[in-house]
Amino acid sequence: MSVSRHPIALRLEQQVGSATKLLATVMVLPLVDGIFPALVVAGVLTTATGVIETGILIFGGSATAAVILAEMDGSRRQMVVSVLLIGAIIIPLAALEAALAPTFKGFLNLPVFERFAGLVILTIAAKTASSEIGERLPSPGVIIALGLVASFDPSGFAIRTSPEYVLNGAAAAGVGVAFALAVALLSPHLRGRVDIDRFRFGSAVALGVLALPILLGPFDLMQTEAPIALAVLAVTTLFAYDPNAGPADGPAGDGTGDDPDGGDGDAADSSSEGDAGVDDAADDDDSPDSTDPPLDAPTAPGPIVDDDVAVIANGGDPSVSSDESDGTDPFADDDSRAPWL
Structure with a gap:
């Protein structure tokens, strides 16, 4: 006013x-x-x-x-x-x-x-x-x-x-x-x-x-x-007269913000914690899957492909590329973009 x-x-x-x-x-x-x-x-x-x-x-x-x-x-x-x-x-x-x-x-x-x-x-x-x-x-x-x-x-x-x-x-x-x-x-x-x-x-x-x-x-x-x-x-x-204006003697704030029910924030926190727990559980699960081949099992030689194609075929993981033998990483420049760009 x-x-x-x-x-x-x-x-x-x-x-x-x-x-x-x-x-x-x-x-x-x-x-x-x-x-x-x-x-x-x-x-x-x-x-x-x-x-x-x-x-x-x-x-x-x-x-x-x-x-x-x-x-x-x-x-x-x-x-x-x-x-x-x-x-x-x-x-x-x-x-x-x-x-x-x-x-x-x-x-x-x-x-x-x-x-x-x-x-x-x-x-x-x-x-x-x-x-x-x-x-x-x-x-x-x-x-x-x-x-x-x-x-x-x-x-x-x-x-x-x-x-x-x-x-x-x-x-x-x-x-x-x-x-x-x-x-x-x-x-x-x-x-x-x-x-x-x-x-x-x-x-x-x-x-x-x-x-x-x-x-x-x-x-x-x-x-x-x-x-x-x-x-x-x-x-x-x-x-x-401005009907959209608030009363002059209204409280400055009651700490509830824009949440009329006062419980959405806790629900969001618990939901995020639950998601984090699921992610942690997924990360901590290092046990080998029953469908994975044994680590010491012999593997058949695959076709010889280009290094970049091998990286793409293996989901963008350069660790399984052909450069692994000589210890070089084609993405060692820490490029934050997708590996195929």
Whole structure:
């Protein structure tokens, strides 16, 4: 697994400390820096698609997945309990901030504020994709504050609320918690098989796609109910997942190698020993065969043949050639090839 070493994530990790606190900070951050209220005011959560996209990309996304897969340890039960405790905090806070959205809408010039909300999402996408670019951009809180100043209109100020906004806000946070729970439950399988950096870059692209309808609203471009951002995130997940990779926390080796039964090596050794025993027995058997003629029996003179032909006829053994009488060996040059070459 390619563990992301994003400088912003490292700085946040050093400031927060434990993995559970880091996950809580990552998931609560959209509520603190004003990203989530800006999306609610901009009307992103008015559809079911917007609720799901906001929950997965804002409360979930690459940061949540990276913390769970790369930083959190322990059993799945412990990780699930940690995620549920964090969810018990962010869901009520999201519902409360969503309940204030109608009041904010009353004293804001929505067309102007929506453009700033789109810029906030693009800024987050840029910071997610590249820390070098992100450090040159202002923080999301600064952009939202500038948007409030630029779109402020006190003439329509009135305290309002709507149950629909409350439900949508709580649902978006619930989707983010469900995403974190899914990653925690599948973490033993996902570790080592998900490229965090590749998933992070794809999440940044999905965030940029989410911001386009908000920014291009006055031009009637990208105004569609199709979940394009979710489609981009799904394709990113496919590219970031490698099913053939092994788990990162798997054992380095158990000494069994590629032999699942653990007995083939001994069988091979015993087989080779048996073959060696047979060969040794064959070599040690120097007793004359009953079919061999006696050593002192007279032999009839054979036909006179050439020395090389005699060597071939006798199985390549130069010891029985005609050169034996004078003590010379035609293959005394230690040639390792076959004698007849």
